[in-house]
């Protein structure tokens with residue numbers, strides 16, 4: 001019998017499901033959660049929500065009453081954010097509603113329902129069943145590879161999503177995805193108390209430690225259930241039987257299951273198969289492949305196919321993922337680029353292109369998560385690039401500079417910064433790196449100047465992004481008159497960040513009250529989502545503090561301080577302001593002693609976690625040590641002494657512009673400006689006190 005081409009989503013069920021979803025988009029609103037109208041209650045505390053643009057989402061809410069519960073929920077959200085990609089359902093955003101510690105998880109709505117619906121309909125074909133089985137195995141492979149066990153694999157958790165996956169311009173398509181990571185635990189750990197007996201492996205029911213083989217058993221049960229409904233294939237029946245072996249060690253792992261599929265099925269076009277088995281029983285459209293690309297075995301010796309859907313296709317895919325910019329997309333770039341870089345026959349230019357994207361994605365990832373594991377990833381990538389020591393394009397050197405700056409290592413960044421910025425002063429990478437350099441040095445005025453420089457070939461969105469950065473930097477620099485002039489010129493704006501900056505500026509320039517403009521902003525930020533930037537949270541906190549709303553300010557500060565990104569060196573200014581408000585102190589007081597005392601008190605209250613001082617703070621604090629209160633001196637002792645290479649690295653004098661070693665420059669304890677011995681005054685023009693080398 002020769003094989004045939006089959007679309008796994010050909011059943012009339014799927015277009016019918018899309019029509020039903022279209023009707024739901026028009027349904028009347030029942031209520032409101034955050035920026036979403038609820039249009040149906042799917043289950044207790046699970047709602048169907050409609051966003052302003054008409055898109056449907058699932059909102060899962062639960063009242064968390066303690067800080068520990070809240071932290072657990074945030075952890076769960078983070079796991080979803082990290083693993084929800086390539087066949088695993090992601091979380092769209094996390095909503096925290098001020099006034100009550102309630103969190104909602106916002107998930108994509110899957111209009112195709114679940115595999116349970118397909119099995120209940122009894123019209124599933126063996127081709128369709130096999131496809132969902134393969135997709136599920138690939139999703140499990142993704143989790144198992146990271147040492148995770150799903151723990152509750154069942155037909156209800158295999159969903160059918162439909163859409164463009166956030167890639168503008170991509171044709172919407174159906175995808176089979178694994179949902180519900182609530183029960184997910186690390187392999188070797190205790191399994192979740194929640195399980196579904198009909199799909200739980202015998203050892204799981206007996207309470208054994210979590211193991212990927214448990215998920216494989218559940219996979220076998222699902223396949224067996226489906227095979228009872230169709231005229232089956234012997235090899236698939238046999239495979240399901242192996243997955244249901246009594247002994248966990250006798251079951252195939254996800255990779256072996258996928259390889260087995262690869263010996264019988266394929267992917268291709270109507271004219272013939274291109275990937276997979278030599279003579280496949282069935283081949284599916286290539287368009288249904290991409291999520292599985294990673295795990296799908298390639299036919300040996302077919303060089304042209306390797307090039308069209310192999311690593312060469314990954315480069316544009318990585319660029320698209322970078323545009324998408326979500327955490328799973330960025331992690332996916334790391335996965336694809338590191339795998340491509342292991343290809344022996346990868347051309348030099350392509351390898352450098354992948355390396356650049358890899359580092360770029362990780363810089364962005366660290367900015368988003370602030371996670372220690374991600375910082376380590378970035379360190380590995382930066383070291384690897386430095387080892388190669390080449391750049392596809394000269395301006396790319398600035399990307400490596402950004403990496404070292406994010407890693408708080410300006411000494412290593414400097415040569416790359418010079419190289420990249422010299423090659424092209426208008427290149428966004430060079431500008432971003434130089435601005436980052438100034439932010440870390442505390443020189444917000446220079447950062448604002450870089451942001452204000454005209455860029456080349458900028459579209460509207462890019463232009464606005466740089467404008468917002470510049471306004472933020474001017475506020476940070478305390479350039480209030482210049483900022484006021486610019487805000488006047490911009491006029492009323494519907495960009496919330498501009499309104500926030502205006503509010504804080506007013507509060508910095510004189511006493512303010514909770515006027516209509518502020519009340520409007522407060523209402524606008526009624527819901528804080530995971531997408532609300534740290535910058536906005538810090539400004540919101542300061543604006544509230546300025547208007548005497550201390551409890552509101554303190555709760556915003558708590559929310560912001562729990563984010564790991566708050567600890568990144570680049571966010572040192574925001575962090576200092578948030579720490580002041582958490583202690584009900586003035587966030588605008590940026591004197592070194594105030595800043596260090598706040599940090600030290602919170603550090604002691606948190607049980608002295610490993611969190612050394614930022615480099616320039618450390619140098620300045622050492623010179624200022626005798627003026628510091630005991631609690632700040634304790635933090636200083638904990639943070640150690642400034643490293644010799646740091647003191648030997650050069651900085652520019654703020655007055656004459658001459659370069660000198662940091663160890664011989666005077667530093668302002670407030671704004672971190674530096675001066676040579678000849679230019680240093682007693683007081684900095686920011687009002688801060690200047691410390692000199694001993």
Ligand SMILES: [Zn+2]
Nearest residue numbers: 653656676679
């Ligand atoms: Zn000087």
Ligand SMILES: [Zn+2]
Nearest residue numbers: 668671684686
């Ligand atoms: Zn100063």
